[in-house]
Amino acid sequence: MYTEIRELINFLARYFHLRIPRLRIGMFCEHMANNCLFRFQPYWNINIPKQHEEQRIIRISRTFCDETFTSAANSVGLMLEELLNCLPEHIILYVNPGEVFYCSCDYSPPIPIWLGSVNEDLSYNEQKVDGHSLIPPPPLPTRVPPLLPTGMDFTALDWRVNLSLVSPRELGYEYTNPFTGFRMFRYVLPGAPNFTVETFAITRFGSFRKRPEHEKKFVDAIKNFVNSGNVKGGGGITTIESNSATTTTSTSAAKNCGIWSSSNEEYGRYPYFNIHKNVTDPKRQDPDYFEKEAEKLPLDARYIDQLKNLWEEKIGSERQLIFKAQDSLIGNSTDYGLPKLNLNEPKLDYKGIDALETAPESVKKIFSLGHASSREINMAWKMEMIKKVRRDELDGKSLPAKIGWATATIRNWNRVYAEFEEKRNTSTRKPKLPRATWISHPLYLLINQRRKWLRLLREQSEEDFQRCINELKISYIIQKEPEHVKTRKVWSEVQLKRRIALEKEKQLEELHIRLKENREEKLRSINDEANLLNNELKQIMERLHQLNIIEKKTVADIVGEYQPNYVGEMTEIVDNSKLFG
Incomplete structure (x- = not known):
């Protein structure tokens, strides 16, 4: 399966050369190869190569792109349009044990990309071409101008992308696979040193650090004492002299807490949890x-x-x-x-x-x-x-x-x-x-x-x-599957947010109850106070009116109705009739 996926990825990579930077091509090829690996693995059977072959078809076009292709492009930050411009308008890829084909459309005959044995993975090498690679380098598409001059000697160009096989932990996956020897693809730069997670972990900047010599002797002495079976009962106190200091420690507490690492040279990477606790509470x-x-x-x-x-x-x-x-x-x-x-x-x-x-x-x-x-x-x-x-x-x-x-x-x-x-x-x-x-x-x-x-x-x-x-008497409860692996930090954040929401609702309910208490009496007192304010406002307005009368700004006790200015209006009407009549 690894060899077939490698040849499939190298077939696509040929179209991207001279148009996309080589490092971006390698990163894209690594992600797409691993996507294909996870997709093909459950349906791969070298004894029956044609079985489940419909699960190993990859379609790439402008109207529809396979999820493995789009996911790899998004992972490395490449625009999907940029990749599609480098490829033919429509391409269909078929992968079976021992063979890789492609078609230009649904009804065209398949063209072989690579043919070989179904057991090519036994001698896998990222720099070695096993079997028969039958395709020539693709023609240069005219839609995208190349980054390098087209007059160069393409025979001297290395078209292949080096994809080595590494442990999933090297890529940050905690992948438990029932098949032994499971590996994933990793892009290796030509001539670059293979710097793995384990080699980085023991450095000063890694997640582990080397113990000093005197600290190693001290910890080894404690472990030997605890494992010797001399500790009886609980809370035993042991004094151990080392090269640097004399330390008193509670050995039984240390043993019960599970602080010892599986390695004598490095600290434990993960916290210890006792997953075999006896549960007696039916709640x-x-x-x-x-x-x-x-x-x-x-x-x-x-x-x-x-x-x-x-x-x-x-x-x-x-x-x-x-x-x-x-x-x-x-x-x-x-x-x-x-x-x-x-x-x-x-x-x-x-x-x-x-x-x-x-x-x-x-x-x-x-x-x-x-x-x-x-x-x-x-x-x-x-x-x-x-x-x-x-x-x-x-x-x-x-x-x-x-x-x-x-x-x-x-x-x-x-x-x-x-x-x-x-x-x-x-x-x-x-x-x-x-x-x-x-x-x-x-x-x-x-x-x-x-x-x-x-x-x-x-x-x-x-x-x-x-x-x-x-x-x-079966308890059948359907729980929603989490979208991601639930860790202590994520679980604690969810509980904290839920608790804050509950406390907020509780306080709002208390305020609502306080508002409803003696609501009628409060409304009556508010209405009485509003009436008093209205009466006071009326008295103030009457006083202002009297002051205006004293200052001769208005006239008191006006009798009659306002009549319009009939003389002026009639004059205007007559003038208009003379002009426009």
Whole structure:
């Protein structure tokens, strides 16, 4: 897959040379190669090269551009129009194991770009061309003038872009891939040193720093003392002399807090979280439990520290909540939500046998559930769960029956896992017994599979869905997927903003209540005061009118109505009639 993507990217890069700076071309090629890698990987099968080939088609034109192309252009700050001007009007790219083709339109025959073996990745080299590269350098488009003179010798120009394979961590990805040896593309400048994240990390400007020699000896002495098993009880105080000073430390506290790094030379990169905390409070099964607890915290100087403590509790509880919250098993260590069985009934394999009905009680007891193995008890639990939700007696393959079977299996595996954990915690063996991951990993997969069956059942029949979750007592909650990885900082910011909004609404509500109190009396007093002011204004206006009369600016007690100036108006009318009549 890496070789095919490399040849595909180099085919596109040929069109950009002499028109876009080479460094920008390399950055664009790196991003697009990684975009293609993430897109092709789930559908890549070297045993069946043509399988899912429709998922490996890239279309580039002015009317429609593939997302891998536009995303790479946006990542490096290149204008999409600038790239499209360098390419043909329409181009379709096909990538299969061992072959890369392109077409100029939907109905034109495919033209091979590269042909080779499906196992070319075993000898991958960014500077080596494996297989058969069949395409010549592309012609120079006339729409965009080149940055260099066109009369130069193009045979001496290196058209290829060096794409090396590095670990995802070198590019800042924390990518967990089920395939071992997963690598990503990285553009390497010709002749530039390969300066990786690890080599930068140990420098003064990196995220790690080298320990001084005396500090290394001091920390190694503490670690050896803690790991030797000499610390008994809690809060043991140990004094260790080093080359520089004598230091007193609480070794058990340091060990419990998980401050030790996995390397003797470097500090730990990530904070320690105990993800195996035992959850006993059933209230934590509420998906919004920690958000509600954050709303109860007092807004004081320790608010951010308390949010950090809540986040650590949230991270430590997530693992058990994933396994137990949907079945309400937190705090239920008695029956684990499994149905009660009548131990006097015969086993499933012996039900309906006529000879057993007339057999003596001692024989019936041997074939009863009271003398059954754990596997037979598990089968009985599954049958009881299926009976609660199946549609009829012959139903064994429908979605409700599958959900009942999965629920019984999940709860039984939780019971078995709890027994292993109890045995592990009470054991005095050193080192401790390993965790029962052979149970927890299939359990996690089965929980997700049951959620898928519940989703499909809800789409088919809401009535059957409600009957299943009510009869089996399943908590089915659909949570919105976060748009990004939620970290402690982001979670704390969200809780702080939500708390500020709640406090603002609370204060507004208090002000509203205060405004509504004695509203009628306040309105009456306001109206009385307004009437007094109006009377005072009327008296002032009357006094001003009297002063105007005294100053002979107006006349008092005028009788009659105003009449217009008839003489002047008639004269004007007569004059107008003489002029325009």
